[in-house]
Amino acid sequence: MINLPDVNKVFISHSGGMDSTLVLLLAIDKYGKDNVTAVYANIGHIMSGDINATKDDAAHMVFNHMSSLIDVNSVIIEDSDFQSVDIHEADMHNMFAKIRDIILLKSNLPVETLPLFGITKKEKDIIDLQRLSVSADGVVQTIDIDAIEEEVANNPEKYSGVVNAYGLGNIRKHIPELLSTVYSKFSKEMIDEAEAGQAPIFNLNKADIIKEYVSRGWEDIMYKTISCSKPVDNLNCGICDLCNERKRSFENAGVADNTVYIG
Numbered sequence: 001m002i003n004l005p006d007v008n009k010v011f012i013s014h015s016g017g018m019d020s021t022l023v024l025l026l027a028i029d030k031y032g033k034d035n036v037t038a039v040y041a042n043i044g045h046i047m048s049g050d051i052n053a054t055k056d057d058a059a060h061m062v063f064n065h066m067s068s069l070i071d072v073n074s075v076i077i078e079d080s081d082f083q084s085v086d087i088h089e090a091d092m093h094n095m096f097a098k099i100r101d102i103i104l105l106k107s108n109l110p111v112e113t114l115p116l117f118g119i120t121k122k123e124k125d126i127i128d129l130q131r132l133s134v135s136a137d138g139v140v141q142t143i144d145i146d147a148i149e150e151e152v153a154n155n156p157e158k159y160s161g162v163v164n165a166y167g168l169g170n171i172r173k174h175i176p177e178l179l180s181t182v183y184s185k186f187s188k189e190m191i192d193e194a195e196a197g198q199a200p201i202f203n204l205n206k207a208d209i210i211k212e213y214v215s216r217g218w219e220d221i222m223y224k225t226i227s228c229s230k231p232v233d234n235l236n237c238g239i240c241d242l243c244n245e246r247k248r249s250f251e252n253a254g255v256a257d258n259t260v261y262i263g
């Protein structure tokens with residue numbers, strides 16, 4: 001069940017991927033396109049297979065691609081001061097709040113415009129995993145890799161998204177400080193957003209999301225969303241971790257994957 005809040009205007013933090021695009025479409029459906037603004041906040045996440053592409057090129061690529069698919073009012077934040085943010089230092093809570101402020105300032109959106117996020121069950125699962133390493137007073141101490149591995153191994157269904165997207169190899173490779181920073185701050189913020197009704201697909205996994213597109217007849221747009229970390233010419237590469245997660249999600253949903261992959 002997907003519930004969108006009863007408000008007049010929203011903006012969607014939109015990446016061009018499957019999750020946030022579903023929220024965008026749901027919002028247009030509910031509020032009407034004149035009341036929905038899609039925002040691509042360029043925070044330094046490089047989304048381009050062209051090694052020479054700048055972050056702005058990548059942002060424009062996603063923006064132009066998606067706005068050609070979906071007729072919606074859109075804004076790009078090009079000069080966010082988060083473009084060079086170091087994730088190790090990032091305070092994700094403040095980051096969200098500041099992105100919102102920048103968006104509101106630059107776009108002259110009315111202050112009653114509510115931000116919505118494409119936060120999914122995968123993030124919820126990560127929050128659950130994080131709790132394995134939280135002490136009684138709620139502070140993340142040391143990430144207990146063995147405990148996480150055991151939990152994931154014992155519940156492969158539940159954590160499939162987490163394992164696919166992040167990989168325990170990645171957890172080992174990246175240092176615990178990164179995890180504790182991101183998990184403790186970002187996950188708290190995500191729970192707050194979800195509980196405030198600002199994360200309409202919080203209870204859906206990737207397969208659920210695919211089924212939702214199909215049930216609403218939005219497959220054409222779904223197949224053109226970009227999951228990839230290294231897309232070229234608006235096409236998913238088909239070989240990166242995120243593309244593999246995408247492929248597995250179609251399998252799990254029992255839906256044919258008509259995505260055009262480069263590789």
Ligand SMILES: [Zn+2]
Pocket residue numbers: 227228229230231236237238239240241242243
């Ligand atoms: Zn890819």
